[in-house]
Amino acid sequence: MTAPPTHADYQLSQLDQLEAESIHIFREAAAEFEKPALMCSGGKDSIVMLRLAEKAFYPAKLPFPVLQIDTGYDFPEVLAARDNWVKRLGARLVVASVEEAIKNGVVVDDGKTSRNRLQIGTLLDAVEKEGFTALFGGGRRDEEKARAKERVYSHRDDFGQWDPKNQRPELWGLYNGRLHGGEHMRVFPLSNWTELDIWHYIGREQIEIPSIYYAHERQVFKRDGMWFTESEFNPCKPGEEVVTKVVRFRTVGDLTLTGAVESDADTIDKIIDEIAVARVTERGATRGDDRFSEAAMEDRKKEGYF
Template sequence: MTTDAIELPDHPASGDAPPQVDNLDALESEAIHIFREVAGEFDRPVILFSGGKDSTVLVHLALKAFWPAPVPFPLLHVDTGHNFGEVIDFRDELVARHDLRLVVASVQDYIDDGRLQERPDGTRNPLQTTPLLDGISENRFDAVFGGGRRDEERARAKERIFSLRNAFGQWDPRRQRPELWNLYNGRHRPGEHVRVFPLSNWTELDIWRYIQREKIELPQIYFAHRREVFQRDGMWLTSGPWGGPRDGEEPVEKTVRYRTVGDGSCTGAVESEAYTVDDVIAEVAASRLTERGATRADDRMSEAAMEDRKREGYF
């Protein structure tokens, strides 16, 4: 065959810009690839679900990854008993709407039977580790999806997308595996499991832009509303079954919203007029603090608070 018979592809002129790939499309594609990779590599995956924005985006991505088939694994919620009522209602509604299976590990059950004791400060976030690890072990989950992102906190920035945990559920940064060319190593010994973070490369702003694009519903606690709050350690907390206000903490009514949700005793609100997703995107774009740095007291216990808890088995 002569070269005259070969049709060469057209090439853009040297001055033409290469085609642009939408950032959200690229992030979505990566996350869906990770979900499918785990479904092919592992026997009993589970999605850790709190009802918050990140875990809700995870469920949305899982639904897309396996549509029209159902999501092939359940959700696991570690319920501290100090969750916001709006979030628990949203959790139950979402599970029912998509016909998902929910496994609940209850901190309150562990307190009631003496396996755990209440902390003097009333916060239950540090008490989640034992119910989480027991829930993983009892259900023989070998891959656990979480909504952690690298932009949230320095310990999470160290973690790979596939994060190996030993037989005690502990994380060792020295056992991190390279992840080149989107190749993920899910090998693990009996008793070990892998934590998987499909949103690792997303930012808080990416999450909100994706929520906007996909029209994902969230608990109304994420948007501005009137609420009675009191100030403690520079944060606006709300009263609830976790206690407060204490002496000298005067309740006031303010227009606030929550950037993240968790144990009510250590999750603060921010003053905000962001009533819509568009408003929240504008607010987040102008912020210089991550949601955890701004509103989570449990991350302020020490410089290495999150890393210490991750070493013990926390997410």
């Protein structure tokens, strides 16, 4: 007879527990949905998703394609990181372009609507064309108040809309993937991760992320208290002056809307130190799109945003 196992030997760290839960979600959705896809912006959260999906199905390849919405205003460093990942994983990449969607009349560029918002129509059009029934998204519940109440399996009706007041109860690890024709599911494997968990995991796994997350010199100008990158898509307005600063990005999105923070954090450890003492949320610090109204995210999500 051997001694029964003691519990002290069988403990998982919080990162290992989060990883195990996310892998469970990936496998569950891959088994239950006919045509899933992984939404990848090339940002750190979607790259962590790629890493978890790689682990979930290894040594097989990802059993679903990677879907990217090309805003036309993406940071080249972000697209480069995405391409490296897709190539290494041998995954199929599906790109839905906002430019194309505008050209085809799927969405209307009135000059006032942000590219971020035009992504919604572009995304829903791609879902319909490709017939995707589930989309993995990198949303985390710590990001924003409306997300704090979203399910891991988040149901979308046949208009792609989220109905926050009428969500399915979600218990234990038992996810309900039932759909009717035309509906789809958003699946959020990182629901229980925080920004700090993501960074600790990137450090532990030595995950390649776009270089713009690390401190670097950049030509920037100040708008609404945030540093924006100088580019042809985002011309300076009168009174705005381009200067050289050492900055990094805490989130990456449409470059006309994503602000940088002044920082000399050029390694993962320094970034973790910086975030551990940060007093402003990552979206509050750097996302023009969430500042317009208190319920900005909730409104976009209802329409079908990520």
